[in-house]
Amino acid sequence: MEILWLFGAAFxxxxxxxxxxxxxxxxxVPILTLFFHTSIHAAIGASIVSVIACSxxxxxxxIRSRLTNIRLAILLETATTLGALSGxxxxxxxxxxxxxxxxxxxxLISARQMLARxxxxxxxTELSSGSLASRLRxxxxxxxxxGAEHRYQVGNxxxxxxxxxxxxxxxxxxxxxxxxxxxxxxxxxxxxxxxxSSATSNFMIGVTAAASAVAWYSRGEIEVNxxxxxxxxxxxxxxxxxxxxxxxxxxKLRLFFVAVLILLAFQMLMSTxxxxxxxxx
Amino acid sequence: MKHAExxxxxxxxxxxxxxxxxxxxxxxxxxTLWPLPPFxxxxxxxxxxxxxxxxxxxxxxxxxxxxxGQRDRLYALIAVLVxxxxxxxxxxx
Numbered sequence: 001m002e003i004l005w006l007f008g009a010a011f012x013x014x015x016x017x018x019x020x021x022x023x024x025x026x027x028x029v030p031i032l033t034l035f036f037h038t039s040i041h042a043a044i045g046a047s048i049v050s051v052i053a054c055s056x057x058x059x060x061x062x063i064r065s066r067l068t069n070i071r072l073a074i075l076l077e078t079a080t081t082l083g084a085l086s087g088x089x090x091x092x093x094x095x096x097x098x099x100x101x102x103x104x105x106x107x108l109i110s111a112r113q114m115l116a117r118x119x120x121x122x123x124x125t126e127l128s129s130g131s132l133a134s135r136l137r138x139x140x141x142x143x144x145x146x147g148a149e150h151r152y153q154v155g156n157x158x159x160x161x162x163x164x165x166x167x168x169x170x171x172x173x174x175x176x177x178x179x180x181x182x183x184x185x186x187x188x189x190x191x192x193x194x195x196x197s198s199a200t201s202n203f204m205i206g207v208t209a210a211a212s213a214v215a216w217y218s219r220g221e222i223e224v225n226x227x228x229x230x231x232x233x234x235x236x237x238x239x240x241x242x243x244x245x246x247x248x249x250x251x252k253l254r255l256f257f258v259a260v261l262i263l264l265a266f267q268m269l270m271s272t273x274x275x276x277x278x279x280x281x
Numbered sequence: 282m283k284h285a286e287x288x289x290x291x292x293x294x295x296x297x298x299x300x301x302x303x304x305x306x307x308x309x310x311x312x313t314l315w316p317l318p319p320f321x322x323x324x325x326x327x328x329x330x331x332x333x334x335x336x337x338x339x340x341x342x343x344x345x346x347x348x349x350g351q352r353d354r355l356y357a358l359i360a361v362l363v364x365x366x367x368x369x370x371x372x373x374x
Contacts, residue, residue, distance in 0.1 A: 003310055049330055056336050057299040060292040070288065074344055074359050081366040088370055136355075206295075210337035211367045215374030217334055225313070228306045228326035231333065235303055 003229045006036065010050065010233025015241020019248055020257065021198075023205075024234055025051045025177045026110055029103060030264040033271065038226060040099055044175030046227040048213045050234040051177045055206035057235045065143070067199035069192075072138050072154060076200075077207050079161040080182075083168025084211035091173055100272040103174055107265035110180045111258050132157045142196055155191035163189055164204075172212035177205040287347030294343055298336040305329030338367055 009031050014024040028050055032043035062068045133139065133154040141151040154160075163185035171178040179201055186197035216222050306329035313322030345360035 003313060007310070049333060052333050052337060053299060053302070056295045056333070056340075057303070060296040063288050063292040063295075066288070070291075070344065071356060074341070074356060074363060077341075077363045078359060078366065081363055081370075085366055085370050088374060206337040207341060207363065207367075210334055211370050213334045214338070214367055215370035217331075218371050218374040222330065224323050224327045224330060227330055228323075229310055231330070232303055232306045232310065235299070 002036070003225065006226065006229040007233040009035070010230045011237035011241060014054070014234040014237025015245055016253065016257070018238045018241055019245050019253055020114075020250060022114075022257070023051070023054060023177050023179050023202075024237070025054070025175070026107065026180065026261075027264070028230060028234070029175055030107070030268060032226070032230070034264075034267055038223075040096055041221060042223050042226055044099075044173075045213075045216050045222040046230045047175035048172075048209050048216065049222060049227040050231040051171075051175070051209040052206050052213060053231040053235045054238055055177065055202055055209065058238060059203050059206065062199035062202065067142050067195050068203045069138070069140050069154075069196055069200045070203075071136070071140075072190075073200050073203050075136065075138070075157075076161065076164045077204055079164040080168035080171070080204055080208040081211040083165040083170075084172040084208050085215075086165075087169040087172025088212050088215040090169070094173070097272055097274075099173065100268050102170075104265045104268040104272060106170065106174060106176065106178075106180065107261050107268060111261035111265065113180055113183070114254060114258050114261065142193070150193065152193050152196065153191070156189045160185055160189040168208050168211070171205075171208050177209065179205060287343070287350070290347075291340060291343055294340055295336065298332060298339065302329045302332035302336065305332060338364070341367075
């Protein structure tokens, strides 16, 4: 019966997240460790699988509407997968306590990002033909809903790559998509239009997560009966739930999520110091 | 136009691949709840998870094929690099 609870929990987290256009990956590990009492390593393994599932299942419409910048994605994926590889090796050296602490920090950053809404980057630069982004032919355009083409330029590639390395590292260590870290990198360093940055980040998350999932799998650290229902629940929740729940007031839901993130951060902080509650569910 | 066609292939691969893996996982879960020997529910779930993990890798391979088709050496090389990094993780993992 636990399978159905796992499916249900992932479904609800993903459906609610979908209303705000937010990935549910960050909720999976706290849900599994706090309510299902799995080890944090088992939770991370299950979570990373559901992160791949959500990225792959939602990518197609973005690619078809040409919002995904394919070249930029594969370039940045060298950095995110290298980061993920480093995370896999670091994971053996890092204590469970540190993982809980790191997760607490990422939950708080997410809460803060959820409160402060993203602003469109101001494009103030002229086409600089000498920049690395120009030489790598990264500038592109995308069509809006009216069919008009919007050209955009890609900003600071070296800075973007270093931030992506960090995002890949955190993704592997914590089993999250770490969109929360990719988005500032894309907004501030690369200065992409919001739609392009969301689509491209979502596209890259799958490969980044696969880089660590492949390693966890070959180590035998992915528990099939945990990862399966969680991945299925997340995908079905993202596809169906968001549509069913569109009537929910987005502003109130946003505040609710901020509260949940802070609460989960508090719980994870307690776990950092070895205090566990709420006990059994 | 070759460019756009490769994009379409990538979109198709990801949507069909994720649908296949979700169906396998769902079937596996159903068999775990209502066993039907000789099938093993968790083996089928495992197969679904494997499809899922390998799907992004297949996606990079497809992109590599696209770059080769466009004679885009630089980006073909970048795609090979990503594949090598992932393979290193699997091998040393």
